[in-house]
Amino acid sequence: MVLHENMLAEVKRQLGEARGRGSMEVLAMVDALQRLAIDRHFRNEVKAALEEQCTMYSACGDLHEQVLRFRMLRQEGYNVPLDISRWFDIVESVACGRAPGRDDILGLASLHEASHLCTEGEDILERVGEIVCQKLNVSLSMITDHKLAKFVRDTLRNPVHKSIPRLASSNNIRDDHLLWSNYGWNSALQELALLDSSLVKFKYHEEFHQVTKWWNDLGLGKELKFARDNLLKWYMWTIVAIDNPNLSKERVELTKPISFVYIIDDIFDVYGTLDELVLFTDSIIGWSPHENLPEYMKVCFQALNNITNEISDEVYQRHGWNPLISLRKSWARLVEAFLVEARWFTNGTCPAADDYLQNAIVSSGVPVVLVHVFFLLGEGITEKNIDILDGLPGVVSSPATILRLWDDLGSASDEDQDGNDGSYVEYYKKEHPGCTDASARAHVEGLIAKEWKKLNRECLLPREFPNSFCKACLNAARMVPLMYDYNEDHSLPLLKEHMDSMLFSGQASRTS
Incomplete structure (x- = not known):
C-alpha cells in the first residue's frame, strides 16, 4: 500500500x-x-x-x-x-x-x-x-x-x-x-498507527475466518457437546502470544492446539470417568488409541493426532525440523498432569500446596502451547534448546505459574465447569490453620510477583532462547489478567474490551 x-x-x-x-x-x-x-x-x-x-x-x-x-x-x-x-x-x-x-x-x-x-x-x-x-x-x-x-x-x-x-x-x-x-x-x-491498526485488524478478520472454517470442518464441537466451544477466546490467545501481524499462518495453526487444551481439560474435569481417563491418558502416552476407549475419546484422540501430524509437517516444510516427538511428549505430559488432578478429586485427596502447584504448572496448558509456539516460530531450534524446553525452563514455567495462581485467585469459577480443579489458595489455607483468606491471597500475590521477576530475568541477555520466543512467553503472562479476571457476573470485561479493540468496532467499551 x-x-x-x-x-x-x-x-x-x-x-x-x-x-x-x-x-x-x-x-x-x-x-x-x-x-x-x-x-x-x-x-x-x-x-x-x-x-x-x-x-x-x-x-x-x-x-x-x-x-x-x-x-x-x-x-x-x-x-x-x-x-x-x-x-x-x-x-x-x-x-x-x-x-x-x-x-x-x-x-x-x-x-x-x-x-x-x-x-x-x-x-x-x-x-x-x-x-x-x-x-x-x-x-x-x-x-x-x-x-x-x-x-x-x-x-x-x-x-x-x-x-x-x-x-x-x-x-x-x-x-x-x-x-x-x-x-x-x-x-x-x-x-x-491509525492506518497500521486498520490493516492489522483486517488481517485478524481473515485469520479468524480461516480458524472458523477449520473448526466447523473439524466438527468436534458437535461430537463433544459437553466441551466448551469458545473459538474466539482461543484465537485471542494467539493474537497476543504471536503479536507480529506478519505471522498469520502461525496464529491460525496455534489456535488448534489451544482449542484441544480446553477440550481435553473438559473431558477430564467435566465428563470422563476415572477409568475412562486412565485409558485416555495411556492412549496419548503411547500415541495409540486403547481398544476399550469410549467413542467420544477416540474421536478426540484421532483429531488430536491429525492436528499434531499436520503441524509437524508444516514445521518441517518451513524450518527443516520435525517436532513430532516433542509435540507428542508435551501432550503426554499434559494428560498425565490432568490425570493426577482427577485422581486427587475422585479420591478426596488434599495435596500439599507446593505439590499441587508443581502439577498445576503443567496442567495449566501453558507448556504444551509454548512448545508449539517455539516450533511454529522456527527460530533457535537445536537439540540443546529442545532438551532445555523439555525440562520446563523458567521462560515457560513462570508464565504457567502466573496463569495458574491468577486463576486460583479468581472471583468466579470457570464458565462451564463444576469447580473440580482445586485451588492453591484452598490447599495453602488447609496447610496453615488459622490463615485468613486475605493472608493466603497476599501470599499468592507474592508468588506471582516472584514469577514475574524470574520471567524478567529469562528475557535478559544472554539468554537461551531467541527474542521472538521469549517475547511470546512474556505476552502469555501479559494475557493472563484478561483471561481470568472475572467480575461478579462471571464475565470477562477486559477480554471483551480486547476483542472489541482487535476485531470489531475498534471503539472498545472502556472499563475503569
Missing part, C-alpha cells in the same frame, strides 16, 4: 532526525513507537538508537530521562545495571512533604514503570516502586493538569511492561499522549 509505505519512510526520516537532537527525544520517540505498536517497522533503526543509549547509560539527565533509558534498554533485553542510589535520593526528596512538580511526577511515573522490570535480587527496586506508587496515588489529588492526572492513573493501572502492546496502542491512538504530544513527529506517528 503506497500510502503506508510513504508514511513509514517519513517516520523513519523523523526518527533519524530525532537521534541527532538529543537522547531524551529519541527515547520518547522509541517509547511512542512501542506504545503505538508500530516499532516492528523500524527494528534496525530502534536497535541502533538503543545501542547508542547503551553507550551513554551513565550519562546525566533528570530522573525521568535516567529511568526511561533504563526501562527502554531493559525491555529490549539489555542487562543494564540499576542506578538506584541516585534515583532513591530524588524519590526521598519528593517524598519529604513538598508538593511534586510536573517533572517530579514524570520521574516518579517512570520509576513506577521501571520497577515492573526488576529481577530476582533487585528487591530495592521493587521497594522503591512501592514507595513511588503510594506517592503517585497521594499526588493525584493535588494534580490540576487533567492530562497529567490521566497519565498518572493510566501508568498506575496499566504499567507498560505488563500490558499488551496492541491493546494499549488502541488507547494511545485515541489519546493525545502526554509524553510525546509536543514533539513535531507526533502527528506522523499517530497517522501511521
